[in-house]
Amino acid sequence: EDAHEFLRYAIDTMQSASMKEANANGAHKLAEETTLIQLMFGGYLRSKIKCTKCGVSSEHCERILDLTVEIDGDISTLEEALHRFTSSEVLDGDNRYHCTRCKSYERGKKKLTISEAPNILTIALKRYQSGMFGKINKAIRFPEYLNLSSYMSTTDDCSPVYRLYAVVVHRDVMNSSVSGHYVCYVKDSQGKWYEMDDSQVKPVSLKNVRSECAYMLLYARVFPTGSKVFKEIDYCSRPITHKKS
Numbered sequence: 001e002d003a004h005e006f007l008r009y010a011i012d013t014m015q016s017a018s019m020k021e022a023n024a025n026g027a028h029k030l031a032e033e034t035t036l037i038q039l040m041f042g043g044y045l046r047s048k049i050k051c052t053k054c055g056v057s058s059e060h061c062e063r064i065l066d067l068t069v070e071i072d073g074d075i076s077t078l079e080e081a082l083h084r085f086t087s088s089e090v091l092d093g094d095n096r097y098h099c100t101r102c103k104s105y106e107r108g109k110k111k112l113t114i115s116e117a118p119n120i121l122t123i124a125l126k127r128y129q130s131g132m133f134g135k136i137n138k139a140i141r142f143p144e145y146l147n148l149s150s151y152m153s154t155t156d157d158c159s160p161v162y163r164l165y166a167v168v169v170h171r172d173v174m175n176s177s178v179s180g181h182y183v184c185y186v187k188d189s190q191g192k193w194y195e196m197d198d199s200q201v202k203p204v205s206l207k208n209v210r211s212e213c214a215y216m217l218l219y220a221r222v223f224p225t226g227s228k229v230f231k232e233i234d235y236c237s238r239p240i241t242h243k244k245s
Helices: 003-024 036-041 078-085 206-210 229-233
Strands: 043-051 057-064 067-070 089-091 097-099 104-106 108-116 120-126 145-147 161-171 181-187 193-197 200-204 214-221
Touching: 003 036, 003 214, 036 120, 043 097, 067 078, 078 120, 097 108, 193 206
Parallel strands: 067 120
Antiparallel strands: 043 057, 043 108, 089 108, 097 104, 120 214, 145 161, 161 181, 161 214, 181 193, 193 200
16 A cells, blocks of 8 residues: 555565576575666665774675665655764663674664665665654755765765655545545656546646655656667666757
């Protein structure tokens, strides 16, 4: 019943099907990282934790297929939400870090950054909270073009620039998080936007799309990486040019 949950299940199922085929063909154990689904949606997060007592740091990377960002408090833009997502977090109290050098639980600082940006970037805005009426309905401004450089672990990726191609919106009654209706705004190969509302489809402007209270944002790299496939299917991420008559 949730669009984000449905997308995760759909992608996981496609990934499982790809893995099943790869294993049947005798592929090596890293096949999960080389499937078409991973090349399209997959990226990596780097988690770095530093012990504030001895200064030793530890880090690891994890594979992701989307990002979920907080929008509570004074956050009003997607960029602010991403900045919070990649800001340092203090690990203290019951959440202290177990330092391998100190051999004890110590206060630490944790920081998440994007170590490898995906070709298709899916961002879910965390609008739902606990309780029947626990939905954050404030507008969050989001750009047509998004540059991830400020949220990356390194500067090795010289072109993590994305263009918006789809927006999912949840329409509710009285801020309810347990019922409602989903609509999707999608850009076609000519750069025109449409509202998809069940069987009803109508053209809309980008201005109208960006005025919606988005629940999910889907961006495509302007210059895809990793596979020749993306050079053939990235039409929706390319700027539209017009010749003078």
